[in-house]
Amino acid sequence: MNISLFRQMVKLNMKNFLCFGFGSALYVVLMTSLYPLFADNTEAVNELIKIVPETMKNALGFDSLTSYGGFISAEYFGLFFPIILGVFSVMTATQLLAHLVDKGSMAYLLSTKVSRSQIAFTQGFVLISGLLLIVSLTFLGGIAAGEALIDEQYSLEFYTFFQINFVGFLLFFVVGGYSFLVSSLCNDEKTSLGTAGALTFIFYGLDMAGKISPDFEWLRNITPFSLYNPSEIASGDAEIFVPSLILFGMGCFTYAAAVVVFKHRNLPL
């Protein structure tokens, strides 16, 4: 870890962190403000949901729309949150290593006594800090909006909402981790962006496919996205300890692998 590098990198990326963070928080607030509309028309909404095929309900988490927790986890944390954070993780991971190698600016960072491992570790830490900031802003936005806009009777428990955000963070700790590993392997920025993006898209798609059709249920075993079930956390049906531990382990492994790869490979600088 190198403090000077960390400080400058955070400064360079802060605009991005804040854009994604406030964007995500704003979305939560917006969705929350829509909830009273649903709550007042529960019957009509339920009628509507009956029309939707069973499989779609599973995929979109529609079966739990009747409570605020179910609503926000299905409509935001199950849908847009993965997309926003997925885009952020893939982009930032590429920016932090592959982009610098591709452009050649890495030659400067590697011209001092700071070792390759230290540089890779610092850059990984920048990515994790960014994710943490975005999830924190989302969490705070959700809490504030919940307090202000949702009636007491529907409101979501603080601790449950924290769990939704916490496991969500861990999921993108993993997505960021493998994207960072890809980034450390690539000489070319576009290859890194493409590969990490495609992986994320596939993993997200596998989880969706597994939810929609029972025949493809097994697909969910090979994607980290299946370890994050915001709707189940909201309804209190989810056991989060083991999935969190697995996600944390996968994340640590991928970041460590990225540092090792970056330390040993030839760089075209």
Next chain:
Amino acid sequence: MIQIHGLTQQFSNGRGIFDVTFEVEKGEVFGFLGPNGAGKSTTIRHLMGYIKPQEGAAVIHGFNTWEQQEKARAKVGYLPGEISFMDGMNGLEFIQLMAGMQGRKDKKRRNELIERLQFEPKTPIRKMSKGMKQKVGIVVTFMHNPEVYILDEPTSGLDPLMQKVFIDLVLEEKAKGKTFLMSSHSFAEIERTCDRAAIIKDGRIVTVQNINDLQFMQRKIYEITLENKNDAERIQASNLIIEDINGNVVRIVVQGDYNKLIEELSKVNVTNINSVNQSLEDVFMNYYDAKETVK
């Protein structure tokens, strides 16, 4: 200070560097000459620990430049050949970042260098000209008072005035006993500062020589304008090596023997003398060819 021994790195396209071997003594300014694509930058990239050698090794200050790369780099000031800073920063922020990574807190030397190179450090990097970026690079390279300087084509992009400032800077550091390895594709650029030089061609070291010997060996062409055609004919009749005659303009090839040239020219009326700019291959053409026949 710098030892390179049998360094070999062949790329998939068959090019690369082969059995590169030379040493740079402490306090020496060493030139590394070669046309573009000859392997200068590849050799330097090994010195900075960016690539693992297929064979051989490079050592700086006793540290292997691949296995102990960060230790080898600790006392090196490096100026890359291709400058590309990070976007979204201004020059000063970049300098501060590098100072932080070099572990240097003292701003005196940095400010002194900025003053000498005369540029506005707060200019955003994306708005800088090539020469200005080169100046930022020079500040970063020199500000942490390194023992060894590795400079890849350092004067590219600098105007003649700044080249002079740069050369003064090198000579000052040399006087302090610092070691330099400086690559270039132009002999004129390094002959003012270097003690010795290696010439590299197609990835192989052709020769390592004193600058004085190289100066003697170089093949220069002078374009001499004479007063009239008769004079041109007299020169033609002498035993100078004539490359080309066009009316009363004669191109004479000189290699070391300047006295003969002066002697012959004193017999005629000269109205203009011009030295012709040549590529490195042309300057050391005879030498390159001779070496090849020996092989």
